[in-house]
Amino acid sequence: CAGCVRHRPCTQMLTAGIDYDGGWAEYVIAREDTLIPIPDSLPFDQAAIIPDAVSTPYAAVVATAGVRAAQSVGVWGVGGVGAHNVRLARLVGAAPIIAVDPLPSARERALAFGADFALDPAAPDFADQVRAATGGRGLDFAFDCAGVPAVRDQAASVLGLGGSLILVGITPRPLTITEGLTFNYLQKQVRGHYGGFPESVSELVQLTAAGRLDLAPSITDHIPLVEAADAVHRLENKIGDPIRLILVP
Ligand SMILES: [Zn+2]
Incomplete structure:
Protein backbone atom coordinates (compact mmCIF):
# COMPACT_ATOMS: atom_id res chain seq x y z
CA CYS A 1 0.00 0.00 0.00
CA ALA A 2 1.02 3.68 -0.18
CA GLY A 3 2.06 3.61 3.51
CA CYS A 4 4.29 0.54 3.19
CA VAL A 5 5.99 1.93 0.06
CA ARG A 6 6.93 5.07 2.01
CA HIS A 7 8.02 3.06 5.10
CA ARG A 8 5.14 4.67 6.95
CA PRO A 9 2.31 2.93 8.83
CA CYS A 10 0.41 0.44 6.66
CA THR A 11 -2.99 1.71 5.54
CA GLN A 12 -4.34 -1.83 5.15
CA MET A 13 -3.23 -3.09 8.56
CA LEU A 14 -3.47 -6.84 9.18
CA THR A 15 -2.39 -8.14 12.58
CA ALA A 16 -0.95 -11.62 13.21
CA GLY A 17 -3.16 -13.62 15.54
CA ILE A 18 -6.13 -11.33 14.87
CA ASP A 19 -6.63 -11.02 11.11
CA TYR A 20 -4.72 -14.22 10.26
CA ASP A 21 -3.15 -17.16 12.14
CA GLY A 22 0.08 -16.47 13.96
CA GLY A 23 -0.43 -15.87 17.67
CA TRP A 24 -0.20 -18.21 20.67
CA ALA A 25 1.27 -21.17 18.79
CA GLU A 26 4.32 -23.37 19.09
CA TYR A 27 5.45 -22.41 15.58
CA VAL A 28 4.55 -19.54 13.31
CA ILE A 29 5.41 -18.60 9.73
CA ALA A 30 6.77 -15.07 9.37
CA ARG A 31 8.07 -13.11 6.42
CA GLU A 32 11.87 -13.02 6.59
CA ASP A 33 12.07 -9.21 6.43
CA THR A 34 9.89 -8.92 9.55
CA LEU A 35 12.31 -10.91 11.75
CA ILE A 36 14.71 -9.29 14.21
CA PRO A 37 17.51 -11.30 15.89
CA ILE A 38 17.38 -11.54 19.70
CA PRO A 39 20.83 -10.89 21.22
CA ASP A 40 22.12 -13.47 23.74
CA SER A 41 21.93 -10.83 26.50
CA LEU A 42 18.15 -10.43 26.05
CA PRO A 43 16.01 -13.23 27.57
CA PHE A 44 13.39 -14.65 25.18
CA ASP A 45 10.43 -13.79 27.43
CA GLN A 46 11.51 -10.14 27.68
CA ALA A 47 12.02 -9.97 23.91
CA ALA A 48 8.54 -11.45 23.45
CA ILE A 49 6.78 -8.49 25.06
CA ILE A 50 8.58 -5.78 23.06
CA PRO A 51 5.95 -5.98 20.29
CA ASP A 52 3.59 -4.46 21.24
CA ALA A 53 3.40 -3.69 24.99
CA VAL A 54 6.68 -1.77 24.71
CA SER A 55 6.92 -0.83 21.02
CA THR A 56 3.50 0.87 20.93
CA PRO A 57 4.19 3.35 23.75
CA TYR A 58 7.81 3.70 22.50
CA ALA A 59 6.63 4.84 19.06
CA ALA A 60 4.05 7.08 20.73
CA VAL A 61 6.71 8.75 22.92
CA VAL A 62 9.59 9.11 20.44
CA ALA A 63 7.71 9.42 17.11
CA THR A 64 4.05 10.48 17.37
CA ALA A 65 4.70 12.83 20.31
CA GLY A 66 8.45 13.33 19.84
CA VAL A 67 8.95 13.99 23.56
CA ARG A 68 12.12 15.94 24.39
CA ALA A 69 13.96 16.23 27.70
CA ALA A 70 12.26 18.43 30.33
CA GLN A 71 8.84 18.29 28.66
CA SER A 72 5.93 17.40 30.92
CA VAL A 73 4.07 14.17 30.29
CA GLY A 74 0.85 12.68 31.68
CA VAL A 75 0.04 8.99 31.24
CA TRP A 76 -3.56 7.85 31.74
CA GLY A 77 -4.00 4.12 32.48
CA VAL A 78 -0.87 2.48 33.90
CA GLY A 79 -1.53 -1.11 32.81
CA GLY A 80 0.57 -3.22 30.44
CA VAL A 81 1.02 -0.44 27.87
CA GLY A 82 0.85 2.59 30.17
CA ALA A 83 3.48 1.24 32.59
CA HIS A 84 5.94 1.13 29.69
CA ASN A 85 4.81 4.56 28.52
CA VAL A 86 5.92 5.89 31.94
CA ARG A 87 9.29 4.10 31.73
CA LEU A 88 9.95 5.30 28.18
CA ALA A 89 9.00 8.89 29.02
CA ARG A 90 11.57 8.61 31.82
CA LEU A 91 14.14 7.17 29.41
CA VAL A 92 13.89 10.17 27.06
CA GLY A 93 14.13 12.66 29.93
CA ALA A 94 10.55 13.88 30.30
CA ALA A 95 9.90 15.86 33.48
CA PRO A 96 7.66 15.86 35.31
CA ILE A 97 5.92 12.55 34.56
CA ILE A 98 2.40 12.32 35.97
CA ALA A 99 0.71 8.91 36.03
CA VAL A 100 -3.09 8.80 36.30
CA ASP A 101 -4.96 5.65 37.30
CA PRO A 102 -7.97 4.89 39.52
CA LEU A 103 -6.23 1.75 40.93
CA PRO A 104 -3.97 2.49 43.95
CA SER A 105 -1.74 -0.52 43.06
CA ALA A 106 -1.25 0.82 39.52
CA ARG A 107 -0.35 4.25 40.89
CA GLU A 108 2.20 2.69 43.23
CA ARG A 109 3.74 0.75 40.34
CA ALA A 110 3.89 3.90 38.23
CA LEU A 111 5.97 5.60 40.92
CA ALA A 112 8.31 2.58 41.00
CA PHE A 113 8.59 2.80 37.19
CA GLY A 114 9.70 6.43 37.25
CA ALA A 115 6.62 8.62 37.50
CA ASP A 116 7.13 11.75 39.62
CA PHE A 117 3.47 11.94 40.61
CA ALA A 118 0.65 9.38 40.56
CA LEU A 119 -2.85 10.86 40.68
CA ASP A 120 -6.37 9.54 41.10
CA PRO A 121 -8.45 10.82 38.14
CA ALA A 122 -11.51 11.05 40.41
CA ALA A 123 -9.83 13.45 42.85
CA PRO A 124 -11.99 16.62 43.07
CA ASP A 125 -8.88 18.81 42.77
CA PHE A 126 -7.33 16.75 39.93
CA ALA A 127 -6.78 19.71 37.57
CA ASP A 128 -5.20 21.74 40.38
CA GLN A 129 -2.83 18.86 41.15
CA VAL A 130 -1.69 18.72 37.50
CA ARG A 131 -1.29 22.50 37.42
CA ALA A 132 0.77 22.43 40.64
CA ALA A 133 2.96 19.56 39.36
CA THR A 134 3.71 21.42 36.10
CA GLY A 135 4.47 24.82 37.63
CA GLY A 136 1.13 26.17 36.45
CA ARG A 137 1.81 25.42 32.77
CA GLY A 138 -0.24 22.27 32.16
CA LEU A 139 1.02 19.24 30.24
CA ASP A 140 3.07 19.23 27.04
CA PHE A 141 1.83 15.72 26.27
CA ALA A 142 -1.05 13.61 27.56
CA PHE A 143 -0.97 9.92 26.61
CA ASP A 144 -4.29 8.08 26.73
CA CYS A 145 -3.23 4.45 27.23
CA ALA A 146 -6.71 3.41 28.34
CA GLY A 147 -8.70 4.16 25.19
CA VAL A 148 -11.56 5.54 27.26
CA PRO A 149 -13.64 8.58 26.15
CA ALA A 150 -13.75 10.10 29.66
CA VAL A 151 -9.95 9.83 29.89
CA ARG A 152 -9.48 11.65 26.59
CA ASP A 153 -11.70 14.49 27.69
CA GLN A 154 -9.96 14.86 31.06
CA ALA A 155 -6.49 14.57 29.49
CA ALA A 156 -7.20 17.25 26.86
CA SER A 157 -8.48 19.62 29.55
CA VAL A 158 -5.14 19.71 31.42
CA LEU A 159 -2.90 20.31 28.39
CA GLY A 160 -0.85 23.49 28.41
CA LEU A 161 0.01 25.88 25.55
CA GLY A 162 0.59 23.84 22.38
CA GLY A 163 0.04 20.60 24.27
CA SER A 164 -0.93 17.38 22.50
CA LEU A 165 -3.20 14.51 23.43
CA ILE A 166 -1.80 11.27 22.02
CA LEU A 167 -4.33 8.46 21.45
CA VAL A 168 -2.34 5.33 22.33
CA GLY A 169 -5.21 3.15 23.55
CA ILE A 170 -7.79 2.26 20.93
CA THR A 171 -11.56 2.18 21.17
CA PRO A 172 -14.30 1.99 18.53
CA ARG A 173 -16.22 4.62 20.51
CA PRO A 174 -16.30 8.17 19.09
CA LEU A 175 -13.64 10.70 20.01
CA THR A 176 -15.26 13.65 21.75
CA ILE A 177 -13.60 16.76 23.15
CA THR A 178 -16.05 18.86 25.14
CA GLU A 179 -13.59 21.69 25.77
CA GLY A 180 -14.50 24.96 24.06
CA LEU A 181 -12.50 28.12 23.38
CA GLU A 199 12.41 0.39 13.65
CA SER A 200 10.67 0.65 17.07
CA VAL A 201 11.29 -3.04 17.79
CA SER A 202 14.91 -3.04 16.62
CA GLU A 203 15.65 0.16 18.56
CA LEU A 204 14.12 -1.35 21.72
CA VAL A 205 16.17 -4.53 21.29
CA GLN A 206 19.24 -2.27 21.02
CA LEU A 207 18.24 -0.31 24.17
CA THR A 208 17.65 -3.47 26.23
CA ALA A 209 20.90 -5.01 25.02
CA ALA A 210 22.74 -1.81 25.96
CA GLY A 211 21.31 -1.97 29.50
CA ARG A 212 19.14 1.16 29.16
CA LEU A 213 15.88 -0.72 29.67
CA ASP A 214 15.38 -3.77 31.90
CA LEU A 215 12.11 -5.49 31.03
CA ALA A 216 12.37 -8.13 33.79
CA PRO A 217 9.95 -6.20 36.10
CA SER A 218 7.35 -6.28 33.30
CA ILE A 219 7.02 -10.09 33.30
CA THR A 220 4.35 -10.88 35.87
CA ASP A 221 4.10 -14.62 35.25
CA HIS A 222 4.78 -17.55 32.91
CA ILE A 223 1.77 -19.70 31.99
CA PRO A 224 1.47 -22.84 29.84
CA LEU A 225 -0.04 -22.15 26.39
CA VAL A 226 -2.99 -24.48 27.14
CA GLU A 227 -4.02 -22.06 29.91
CA ALA A 228 -4.27 -19.09 27.53
CA ALA A 229 -7.94 -18.54 28.39
CA ASP A 230 -7.06 -18.19 32.09
CA ALA A 231 -4.33 -15.71 31.20
CA VAL A 232 -6.80 -13.59 29.23
CA HIS A 233 -9.21 -13.76 32.17
CA ARG A 234 -6.46 -12.55 34.53
CA LEU A 235 -5.60 -9.63 32.24
CA GLU A 236 -9.21 -8.70 31.54
CA ASN A 237 -10.14 -8.62 35.22
CA LYS A 238 -6.76 -7.28 36.41
CA ILE A 239 -6.39 -10.25 38.77
CA GLY A 240 -3.08 -9.67 40.55
CA ASP A 241 -2.75 -6.50 38.40
CA PRO A 242 -0.49 -8.17 35.79
CA ILE A 243 1.73 -6.17 33.42
CA ARG A 244 2.47 -8.98 30.98
CA LEU A 245 1.87 -12.74 31.20
CA ILE A 246 4.08 -15.01 29.09
CA LEU A 247 2.45 -18.02 27.40
CA VAL A 248 4.97 -20.86 27.17
CA PRO A 249 4.26 -23.43 24.40
ZN1 LIG B 1 0.63 -1.51 3.78
Missing part, protein backbone atom coordinates in the same frame (compact mmCIF):
# COMPACT_ATOMS: atom_id res chain seq x y z
CA THR A 182 -9.45 27.25 25.50
CA PHE A 183 -8.68 24.38 23.10
CA ASN A 184 -8.17 27.08 20.43
CA TYR A 185 -6.54 29.69 22.67
CA LEU A 186 -3.92 27.22 23.85
CA GLN A 187 -3.48 25.72 20.34
CA LYS A 188 -3.94 22.18 21.58
CA GLN A 189 -3.68 19.13 19.32
CA VAL A 190 -5.03 15.58 19.23
CA ARG A 191 -2.84 13.02 17.47
CA GLY A 192 -3.88 9.51 16.49
CA HIS A 193 -1.45 6.67 17.10
CA TYR A 194 -1.43 3.00 16.21
CA GLY A 195 1.14 0.36 17.16
CA GLY A 196 4.83 0.81 16.44
CA PHE A 197 7.10 1.20 13.44
CA PRO A 198 9.45 -1.55 12.22
Whole structure:
Protein backbone atom coordinates (compact mmCIF):
# COMPACT_ATOMS: atom_id res chain seq x y z
CA CYS A 1 0.00 0.00 0.00
CA ALA A 2 1.02 3.68 -0.18
CA GLY A 3 2.06 3.61 3.51
CA CYS A 4 4.29 0.54 3.19
CA VAL A 5 5.99 1.93 0.06
CA ARG A 6 6.93 5.07 2.01
CA HIS A 7 8.02 3.06 5.10
CA ARG A 8 5.14 4.67 6.95
CA PRO A 9 2.31 2.93 8.83
CA CYS A 10 0.41 0.44 6.66
CA THR A 11 -2.99 1.71 5.54
CA GLN A 12 -4.34 -1.83 5.15
CA MET A 13 -3.23 -3.09 8.56
CA LEU A 14 -3.47 -6.84 9.18
CA THR A 15 -2.39 -8.14 12.58
CA ALA A 16 -0.95 -11.62 13.21
CA GLY A 17 -3.16 -13.62 15.54
CA ILE A 18 -6.13 -11.33 14.87
CA ASP A 19 -6.63 -11.02 11.11
CA TYR A 20 -4.72 -14.22 10.26
CA ASP A 21 -3.15 -17.16 12.14
CA GLY A 22 0.08 -16.47 13.96
CA GLY A 23 -0.43 -15.87 17.67
CA TRP A 24 -0.20 -18.21 20.67
CA ALA A 25 1.27 -21.17 18.79
CA GLU A 26 4.32 -23.37 19.09
CA TYR A 27 5.45 -22.41 15.58
CA VAL A 28 4.55 -19.54 13.31
CA ILE A 29 5.41 -18.60 9.73
CA ALA A 30 6.77 -15.07 9.37
CA ARG A 31 8.07 -13.11 6.42
CA GLU A 32 11.87 -13.02 6.59
CA ASP A 33 12.07 -9.21 6.43
CA THR A 34 9.89 -8.92 9.55
CA LEU A 35 12.31 -10.91 11.75
CA ILE A 36 14.71 -9.29 14.21
CA PRO A 37 17.51 -11.30 15.89
CA ILE A 38 17.38 -11.54 19.70
CA PRO A 39 20.83 -10.89 21.22
CA ASP A 40 22.12 -13.47 23.74
CA SER A 41 21.93 -10.83 26.50
CA LEU A 42 18.15 -10.43 26.05
CA PRO A 43 16.01 -13.23 27.57
CA PHE A 44 13.39 -14.65 25.18
CA ASP A 45 10.43 -13.79 27.43
CA GLN A 46 11.51 -10.14 27.68
CA ALA A 47 12.02 -9.97 23.91
CA ALA A 48 8.54 -11.45 23.45
CA ILE A 49 6.78 -8.49 25.06
CA ILE A 50 8.58 -5.78 23.06
CA PRO A 51 5.95 -5.98 20.29
CA ASP A 52 3.59 -4.46 21.24
CA ALA A 53 3.40 -3.69 24.99
CA VAL A 54 6.68 -1.77 24.71
CA SER A 55 6.92 -0.83 21.02
CA THR A 56 3.50 0.87 20.93
CA PRO A 57 4.19 3.35 23.75
CA TYR A 58 7.81 3.70 22.50
CA ALA A 59 6.63 4.84 19.06
CA ALA A 60 4.05 7.08 20.73
CA VAL A 61 6.71 8.75 22.92
CA VAL A 62 9.59 9.11 20.44
CA ALA A 63 7.71 9.42 17.11
CA THR A 64 4.05 10.48 17.37
CA ALA A 65 4.70 12.83 20.31
CA GLY A 66 8.45 13.33 19.84
CA VAL A 67 8.95 13.99 23.56
CA ARG A 68 12.12 15.94 24.39
CA ALA A 69 13.96 16.23 27.70
CA ALA A 70 12.26 18.43 30.33
CA GLN A 71 8.84 18.29 28.66
CA SER A 72 5.93 17.40 30.92
CA VAL A 73 4.07 14.17 30.29
CA GLY A 74 0.85 12.68 31.68
CA VAL A 75 0.04 8.99 31.24
CA TRP A 76 -3.56 7.85 31.74
CA GLY A 77 -4.00 4.12 32.48
CA VAL A 78 -0.87 2.48 33.90
CA GLY A 79 -1.53 -1.11 32.81
CA GLY A 80 0.57 -3.22 30.44
CA VAL A 81 1.02 -0.44 27.87
CA GLY A 82 0.85 2.59 30.17
CA ALA A 83 3.48 1.24 32.59
CA HIS A 84 5.94 1.13 29.69
CA ASN A 85 4.81 4.56 28.52
CA VAL A 86 5.92 5.89 31.94
CA ARG A 87 9.29 4.10 31.73
CA LEU A 88 9.95 5.30 28.18
CA ALA A 89 9.00 8.89 29.02
CA ARG A 90 11.57 8.61 31.82
CA LEU A 91 14.14 7.17 29.41
CA VAL A 92 13.89 10.17 27.06
CA GLY A 93 14.13 12.66 29.93
CA ALA A 94 10.55 13.88 30.30
CA ALA A 95 9.90 15.86 33.48
CA PRO A 96 7.66 15.86 35.31
CA ILE A 97 5.92 12.55 34.56
CA ILE A 98 2.40 12.32 35.97
CA ALA A 99 0.71 8.91 36.03
CA VAL A 100 -3.09 8.80 36.30
CA ASP A 101 -4.96 5.65 37.30
CA PRO A 102 -7.97 4.89 39.52
CA LEU A 103 -6.23 1.75 40.93
CA PRO A 104 -3.97 2.49 43.95
CA SER A 105 -1.74 -0.52 43.06
CA ALA A 106 -1.25 0.82 39.52
CA ARG A 107 -0.35 4.25 40.89
CA GLU A 108 2.20 2.69 43.23
CA ARG A 109 3.74 0.75 40.34
CA ALA A 110 3.89 3.90 38.23
CA LEU A 111 5.97 5.60 40.92
CA ALA A 112 8.31 2.58 41.00
CA PHE A 113 8.59 2.80 37.19
CA GLY A 114 9.70 6.43 37.25
CA ALA A 115 6.62 8.62 37.50
CA ASP A 116 7.13 11.75 39.62
CA PHE A 117 3.47 11.94 40.61
CA ALA A 118 0.65 9.38 40.56
CA LEU A 119 -2.85 10.86 40.68
CA ASP A 120 -6.37 9.54 41.10
CA PRO A 121 -8.45 10.82 38.14
CA ALA A 122 -11.51 11.05 40.41
CA ALA A 123 -9.83 13.45 42.85
CA PRO A 124 -11.99 16.62 43.07
CA ASP A 125 -8.88 18.81 42.77
CA PHE A 126 -7.33 16.75 39.93
CA ALA A 127 -6.78 19.71 37.57
CA ASP A 128 -5.20 21.74 40.38
CA GLN A 129 -2.83 18.86 41.15
CA VAL A 130 -1.69 18.72 37.50
CA ARG A 131 -1.29 22.50 37.42
CA ALA A 132 0.77 22.43 40.64
CA ALA A 133 2.96 19.56 39.36
CA THR A 134 3.71 21.42 36.10
CA GLY A 135 4.47 24.82 37.63
CA GLY A 136 1.13 26.17 36.45
CA ARG A 137 1.81 25.42 32.77
CA GLY A 138 -0.24 22.27 32.16
CA LEU A 139 1.02 19.24 30.24
CA ASP A 140 3.07 19.23 27.04
CA PHE A 141 1.83 15.72 26.27
CA ALA A 142 -1.05 13.61 27.56
CA PHE A 143 -0.97 9.92 26.61
CA ASP A 144 -4.29 8.08 26.73
CA CYS A 145 -3.23 4.45 27.23
CA ALA A 146 -6.71 3.41 28.34
CA GLY A 147 -8.70 4.16 25.19
CA VAL A 148 -11.56 5.54 27.26
CA PRO A 149 -13.64 8.58 26.15
CA ALA A 150 -13.75 10.10 29.66
CA VAL A 151 -9.95 9.83 29.89
CA ARG A 152 -9.48 11.65 26.59
CA ASP A 153 -11.70 14.49 27.69
CA GLN A 154 -9.96 14.86 31.06
CA ALA A 155 -6.49 14.57 29.49
CA ALA A 156 -7.20 17.25 26.86
CA SER A 157 -8.48 19.62 29.55
CA VAL A 158 -5.14 19.71 31.42
CA LEU A 159 -2.90 20.31 28.39
CA GLY A 160 -0.85 23.49 28.41
CA LEU A 161 0.01 25.88 25.55
CA GLY A 162 0.59 23.84 22.38
CA GLY A 163 0.04 20.60 24.27
CA SER A 164 -0.93 17.38 22.50
CA LEU A 165 -3.20 14.51 23.43
CA ILE A 166 -1.80 11.27 22.02
CA LEU A 167 -4.33 8.46 21.45
CA VAL A 168 -2.34 5.33 22.33
CA GLY A 169 -5.21 3.15 23.55
CA ILE A 170 -7.79 2.26 20.93
CA THR A 171 -11.56 2.18 21.17
CA PRO A 172 -14.30 1.99 18.53
CA ARG A 173 -16.22 4.62 20.51
CA PRO A 174 -16.30 8.17 19.09
CA LEU A 175 -13.64 10.70 20.01
CA THR A 176 -15.26 13.65 21.75
CA ILE A 177 -13.60 16.76 23.15
CA THR A 178 -16.05 18.86 25.14
CA GLU A 179 -13.59 21.69 25.77
CA GLY A 180 -14.50 24.96 24.06
CA LEU A 181 -12.50 28.12 23.38
CA THR A 182 -9.45 27.25 25.50
CA PHE A 183 -8.68 24.38 23.10
CA ASN A 184 -8.17 27.08 20.43
CA TYR A 185 -6.54 29.69 22.67
CA LEU A 186 -3.92 27.22 23.85
CA GLN A 187 -3.48 25.72 20.34
CA LYS A 188 -3.94 22.18 21.58
CA GLN A 189 -3.68 19.13 19.32
CA VAL A 190 -5.03 15.58 19.23
CA ARG A 191 -2.84 13.02 17.47
CA GLY A 192 -3.88 9.51 16.49
CA HIS A 193 -1.45 6.67 17.10
CA TYR A 194 -1.43 3.00 16.21
CA GLY A 195 1.14 0.36 17.16
CA GLY A 196 4.83 0.81 16.44
CA PHE A 197 7.10 1.20 13.44
CA PRO A 198 9.45 -1.55 12.22
CA GLU A 199 12.41 0.39 13.65
CA SER A 200 10.67 0.65 17.07
CA VAL A 201 11.29 -3.04 17.79
CA SER A 202 14.91 -3.04 16.62
CA GLU A 203 15.65 0.16 18.56
CA LEU A 204 14.12 -1.35 21.72
CA VAL A 205 16.17 -4.53 21.29
CA GLN A 206 19.24 -2.27 21.02
CA LEU A 207 18.24 -0.31 24.17
CA THR A 208 17.65 -3.47 26.23
CA ALA A 209 20.90 -5.01 25.02
CA ALA A 210 22.74 -1.81 25.96
CA GLY A 211 21.31 -1.97 29.50
CA ARG A 212 19.14 1.16 29.16
CA LEU A 213 15.88 -0.72 29.67
CA ASP A 214 15.38 -3.77 31.90
CA LEU A 215 12.11 -5.49 31.03
CA ALA A 216 12.37 -8.13 33.79
CA PRO A 217 9.95 -6.20 36.10
CA SER A 218 7.35 -6.28 33.30
CA ILE A 219 7.02 -10.09 33.30
CA THR A 220 4.35 -10.88 35.87
CA ASP A 221 4.10 -14.62 35.25
CA HIS A 222 4.78 -17.55 32.91
CA ILE A 223 1.77 -19.70 31.99
CA PRO A 224 1.47 -22.84 29.84
CA LEU A 225 -0.04 -22.15 26.39
CA VAL A 226 -2.99 -24.48 27.14
CA GLU A 227 -4.02 -22.06 29.91
CA ALA A 228 -4.27 -19.09 27.53
CA ALA A 229 -7.94 -18.54 28.39
CA ASP A 230 -7.06 -18.19 32.09
CA ALA A 231 -4.33 -15.71 31.20
CA VAL A 232 -6.80 -13.59 29.23
CA HIS A 233 -9.21 -13.76 32.17
CA ARG A 234 -6.46 -12.55 34.53
CA LEU A 235 -5.60 -9.63 32.24
CA GLU A 236 -9.21 -8.70 31.54
CA ASN A 237 -10.14 -8.62 35.22
CA LYS A 238 -6.76 -7.28 36.41
CA ILE A 239 -6.39 -10.25 38.77
CA GLY A 240 -3.08 -9.67 40.55
CA ASP A 241 -2.75 -6.50 38.40
CA PRO A 242 -0.49 -8.17 35.79
CA ILE A 243 1.73 -6.17 33.42
CA ARG A 244 2.47 -8.98 30.98
CA LEU A 245 1.87 -12.74 31.20
CA ILE A 246 4.08 -15.01 29.09
CA LEU A 247 2.45 -18.02 27.40
CA VAL A 248 4.97 -20.86 27.17
CA PRO A 249 4.26 -23.43 24.40
ZN1 LIG B 1 0.63 -1.51 3.78
